[in-house]
Amino acid sequence: xxxxxxxxxxxxxxxxxxxxxxxxxxxxxxxxxxxxxxxxxxxxxxxxxxxxxxxxxxxxxxxxxxxxxxxxxxxxxxxxxxxxxxxxxxxxxxxxxxxxxxxxxxxxxxxxxxxxxxxxxxxxxxxxxxxxxxxxxxxxxxxxxxxxxxxxxxxxxxxxxxxxxxxxxxxxxxxxxxxxxxxxxxxxxxxxxxxxxxxxxxxxxxxxxxxxxxxxxxxxxxxxxxxxxxxxxxxxxxxxxxxxxxxxxxxxxxxxxxxxxxxxxxxxxxxxxxxxxxxxxxxxxxxxxxxxxxxxxxxxxxxxxxxxxxxxxxxxxxxxxxxxxxxxxxxxxxxxxxxxxxxxxxxxxxxxxxxxxxxxxxxxxxxxxxxxxxxxxxxxxxxxxxxxxxxxxx
Amino acid sequence: xxxxxxxxxxxxxxxxxxxxxxxxxxxxxxxxxxxxxxxxxxxxxxxxxxxxxxxxxxxxxxxxxxxxxxxxxxxxxxxxxxxxxxxxxxxxx
Numbered sequence: 381x382x383x384x385x386x387x388x389x390x391x392x393x394x395x396x397x398x399x400x401x402x403x404x405x406x407x408x409x410x411x412x413x414x415x416x417x418x419x420x421x422x423x424x425x426x427x428x429x430x431x432x433x434x435x436x437x438x439x440x441x442x443x444x445x446x447x448x449x450x451x452x453x454x455x456x457x458x459x460x461x462x463x464x465x466x467x468x469x470x471x472x473x474x475x476x477x478x479x480x481x482x483x484x485x486x487x488x489x490x491x492x493x494x495x496x497x498x499x500x501x502x503x504x505x506x507x508x509x510x511x512x513x514x515x516x517x518x519x520x521x522x523x524x525x526x527x528x529x530x531x532x533x534x535x536x537x538x539x540x541x542x543x544x545x546x547x548x549x550x551x552x553x554x555x556x557x558x559x560x561x562x563x564x565x566x567x568x569x570x571x572x573x574x575x576x577x578x579x580x581x582x583x584x585x586x587x588x589x590x591x592x593x594x595x596x597x598x599x600x601x602x603x604x605x606x607x608x609x610x611x612x613x614x615x616x617x618x619x620x621x622x623x624x625x626x627x628x629x630x631x632x633x634x635x636x637x638x639x640x641x642x643x644x645x646x647x648x649x650x651x652x653x654x655x656x657x658x659x660x661x662x663x664x665x666x667x668x669x670x671x672x673x674x675x676x677x678x679x680x681x682x683x684x685x686x687x688x689x690x691x692x693x694x695x696x697x698x699x700x701x702x703x704x705x706x707x708x709x710x711x712x713x714x715x716x717x718x719x720x721x722x723x724x725x726x727x728x729x730x731x732x733x734x735x736x737x738x739x740x741x742x743x744x745x746x747x748x749x750x751x752x753x754x755x756x757x758x759x760x761x762x763x764x765x766x767x768x769x770x771x772x773x774x
Numbered sequence: 775x776x777x778x779x780x781x782x783x784x785x786x787x788x789x790x791x792x793x794x795x796x797x798x799x800x801x802x803x804x805x806x807x808x809x810x811x812x813x814x815x816x817x818x819x820x821x822x823x824x825x826x827x828x829x830x831x832x833x834x835x836x837x838x839x840x841x842x843x844x845x846x847x848x849x850x851x852x853x854x855x856x857x858x859x860x861x862x863x864x865x866x867x
Contacts, residue, residue, distance in 0.1 A: 488804040491797040498793050502786040509777050519785070588811045589804075596803050604796050757797065764796050768789045 397442035403668030404656030407677075408440040411659075412651075415549065424556035428529055428647045432548055435651020436659075448652040459649035462537050462544070467646040468530035469614040474639030475530070475759070476594070476618025477631050479727065483753040485589050486582035489707065490719075494757025496703030497723025498765045500525030500696025504688050505769075511684050516540050519769040521685055524551045525692025526762030527558070527724035531611060533650060535766045538774055545654030546682040550689035558729045559736075561690070562697050562721050566737050569701045570717050574708060575741040577716040579750045590623040601764060607774070608767025612760060696724045700754065722751040725758030 393399060415433035418424040438455065439447035448459035461467045484490050501522040508518035520536040520543055532551040536544050554561065567575075594616035602609035621631040657663060661680030666673045677683075704720025718738050722730040734751035 485804055485808065488801040491801050491804075492794070495794045495797045499790070502789050505785060505789075506782055509782055515778070515781055515785070585808075586811050586815065588814065589808055592807050592811070593804065596807060597800060600799060600803060601796060604799075605792065760800070761793055761797060764793050765789055768792050769785070772785050772788065 395443070397444070401442040402656065402664035402666075403673070404660050404662045404664065404666065405440040405442055407668065408654065408656045408659060409437055412437040412440070418553070418556075422556075425529075425552045427643055428548075428552045429556070431644055431647025432545075432552065432651035432654075435648040436545070436549075436654045437651075438648070439652040439655050446652060447655050448649050449655070455649055455652045458645045459652065461642075461645055462533065462649055463541065465534055465537060465610060467642050468534035468537075469610045470642045471530040471639060471646065472611050472763075473614040473618040474635045474642075475727070476615040476620075477622045477635035479615075479619055479622075479756055479759070480752070481593055481619060481756055482585045482590060483582055483749050484756050485585045485593055487750070487753050489715075490753030491757045491761075492707070493700050493703050493720040493723040493754035494725070494759075494761040495723075496720065497696045497700035497725075497754070497758050498526060498761045499699030500692040500694070500724070501762070501765050501769075503695050504692035507691055508684075508688055511688070513681070513684075516773050517543055517681075519773045520547055521688050522692060523547075523762070523766055523769060524554065524685075524689040525696045525724075526758070526765060527551075527555055527693060527696065527726040527730070528759060528762045529555065530646075531725075531762050531766045533646065534611060535769060538770055541653075542658055543681065543685065544650055545659055546685045547689075548650045549654065550686050554689050554693050555726045555729070558693070558724070558726045559733050561693050562724075562730065562733050563737050565694055565697045566701055566718055566721050566733075569698060570705065572741060574705065574717050575738060576745065577708065577713060578742065578745050579714065579716055579719075579747070582749060587623070587625075591620065594619040594623065597760065601760070601767075605764055605767035605771065607770040608763050611763040611766065615759065615763065693724065697721045700724060700758075704754075716745075716747060716750070719747055719751040719754055722755040723758045723761070725755065725762045727755050727759060728752065730758075731755040 412433045415429055415436065419426040419429040419433060435448075435455070438444070446453055446455050448455055448462075450456055501524075503522075504525050505518045505522035508521040509515065513521060516539040520532075520540040523532050523535045524547060526532065529548070529551050533544065533548055536547045540547075598609075598613050598616040601612045618631075618634055621627050621634060659680075659682050660677050661682070662673055662676050666676065668674075700720035700723035701717055702720070703723075704715060704717030707715040707720070708717050716738060718734045719731075722734045724730050731748055731751035731754075735746065735748040738745045738747040
């Protein structure tokens with residue numbers, strides 16, 4: 381009986397995670413702890429980064445088989461919503477319910493700043509190709525420059541699903557770093573006099589305009605770029621819920637319960653794609669104590685994606701600001717170029733950065749509402765850019 | 775390194791052109807819609823029973839001082855800013 385007992389203990393030990401864990405899994409678990417710290421303590425986009433981090437932890441638990449690729453478990457089935465392109469449009473529905481397109485309608489020229497800020501996507505696309513990624517992967521990496529999490533996840537799930545974990549972590553981390561990344565670029569590309577420009581008050585926008593806008597945008601964008609119809613359509617449906625004023629229950633559900641449920645599923649399952657093999661580029665047989673393993677990690681796709689993501693953000697900010705300067709010149713000083721940086725669609729963070737940088741130069745200058753125009757235009761612009769990438773590369 | 779520069783060029787060119795073109799068309803659409811809605815609003819205002827031709831024996835209200843327009847406009851501006859901050863805060867929740 382004693383021998384039987386010892387045999388049982390030995391079998392349990394051999395079946396446990398301790399016997400099977402690899403160095404890569406331990407490292408990924410530690411990385412997930414760091415991301416959880418950033419989300420909880422530092423407030424880095426916690427709504428997505430916390431479930432992503434925990435999904436990463438689950439995926440790297442040895443023997444548990446909880447990654448998004450391990451068939452039969454809960455995470456695998458929930459991941460189908462990402463794979464089939466269901467979750468990101470639903471999140472866009474909630475975003476549409478929370479977005480006010482009034483500033484954009486009041487000053488339609490803001491659309492152009494939203495377009496210019498997508499420059500980062502396409503320049504980063506070339507950079508990714510130069511670093512050895514194939515065109516589909518390069519397109520997925522470039523879309524980080526759109527500064528839009530659901531768009532990045534939607535595009536990557538279609539073009540390069542193997543990179544989903546790395547791109548999602550990079551995209552949401554940089555979105556949280558917008559207040560750090562953008563101001564130096566904004567100051568570098570503008571003069572003090574330009575930063576002090578006070579813009580005239582926006583005209584009032586009627587309810588009818590706000591109701592017609594989402595319908596018109598959906599029809600127009602979907603006819604021109606059908607691949608963007610899913611994202612833009614749901615964004616505008618949500619906005620129509622909000623502006624119509626007759627479906628308050630649907631509006632509240634879409635921006636609260638529905639969005640929260642889908643955010644949990646999306647974040648957790650995307651995080652659970654970040655297995656050690658995919659995220660670090662090493663195999664279970666690689667020994668973490670060897671320098672060659674660390675050389676593999678440092679030159680892995682994830683590190684390249686992190687660097688390219690930073691470039692995409694920076695170039696997008698620069699593109700928006702430079703176009704803002706052009707508009708400032710064209711309007712003889714009526715447009716403050718700082719609002720161009722809000723064309724990256726990190727709503728409303730980027731608009732608040734424009735407000736903060738402008739207020740440092742001129743405490744009485746309120747740029748927030750003016751910056752919201754390019755900010756929400758960037759959401760549409762990045763969705764259109766994603767549609768083009770999917771259409772050409774998919 | 776085998777890069778298909780033709781594909782890369784076409785992606786960049788078509789991407790930027792299409793994004794700008796779509797948003798330019800949206801600008802035109804918004805301008806046209808705003809003009810149409812303004813015309814509809816003006817038409818509705820003209821059809822409303824005229825209230826300007828009131829009998830002159832009504833006591834004249836004291837003329838609102840011009841200075842009150844500025845606080846009103848400032849208040850409107852402040853309300854817009856407050857609404858923007860609240861909207862941003864809700865979005866972050």
